[in-house]
Amino acid sequence: MKPHRFSVKLPCLPSDESFIVFTYLGEKSKGGKQALGKAVKKDGKAVDAIFFEDVFISKKDVNGNWLPPVGIDAINTINHDASVSVSHDGNKLFLYRNVGSGKGDIYESNRIGNTWTTPVKLRGINSTEWEGSLCLFPDEKHIVFSSERKDGLGGRDLWIAEQMPDG
Numbered sequence: 631m632k633p634h635r636f637s638v639k640l641p642c643l644p645s646d647e648s649f650i651v652f653t654y655l656g657e658k659s660k661g662g663k664q665a666l667g668k669a670v671k672k673d674g675k676a677v678d679a680i681f682f683e684d685v686f687i688s689k690k691d692v693n694g695n696w697l698p699p700v701g702i703d704a705i706n707t708i709n710h711d712a713s714v715s716v717s718h719d720g721n722k723l724f725l726y727r728n729v730g731s732g733k734g735d736i737y738e739s740n741r742i743g744n745t746w747t748t749p750v751k752l753r754g755i756n757s758t759e760w761e762g763s764l765c766l767f768p769d770e771k772h773i774v775f776s777s778e779r780k781d782g783l784g785g786r787d788l789w790i791a792e793q794m795p796d797g
Contacts, residue, residue, distance in 0.1 A: 639683075640713050644720025650696070651723060653712040654686040660701060661708035683710045685725060704746045705739055711749075718768045725749050726762050733760045736775065755791060762786070 637655040661682030684706040688699040705711055705725065712726040714736065721741045727749070728734040735756040737749035755761060757779040764775040771793045776786045 642713050642716040642723075644716050645718050646720065647690075648720065649687055649689045651685055651687045651702075651713045651716060652699075654684050654699070654701070655681050657681065658701065659684040660706040661710075664708075682708065683712045685711050685713045685723075702739075702746050704748055710734070714762075714764050715766055717766050717770060722766065722770075724752070724764045724766065733758070733778075734762050736761050736764050753797070754794070760786070 639653040639655070641650055641652040643650050659681050661684070663679050663681050665679045685702050686699040687702055688696045691697055705723070707727075707729075710726070710728045713723065714726050715724040716722065723739045723741070723746060725737045725739065726734050727737050736752045738752050739746045739749040741747075752764075755764070755773070755775055757777060759780065760778040762776055764773055766773050772790060773793075774788055774790050777789055778786055779789075782789075
């Protein structure tokens, strides 16, 4: 059997460490290898196609051993889908998605039992500019996120937001 080679980024665990979600980049991604329209540099070489990212999950068995990771079908699309953060209790998963506009947004998926919901854009955070990372405070009332929005100091700035009474 040929070993499977892939890249892993942004591992996220809830506080009980019962599972780990991460961004997977490799042959098993739902979008597969896609043409970029122009060559980009990867590892010092020009490439015109790359594997698109997906979100994978691995759970622990009853003995505390990690099970083989699998893609989360409800979350992954043929575009870039990346894990960003998981809530303290493990019931909220935040994702970065680039749906082809060249700028990305933050999405949220909720865990109901062992199933993840279809991600929705996070209200009140995304702008017309790039938003790509987020950290939820344990109180779930505050977040820190990165954005290229106007009125920043330049480039990718950190912003903090407090949840409003209407959610």
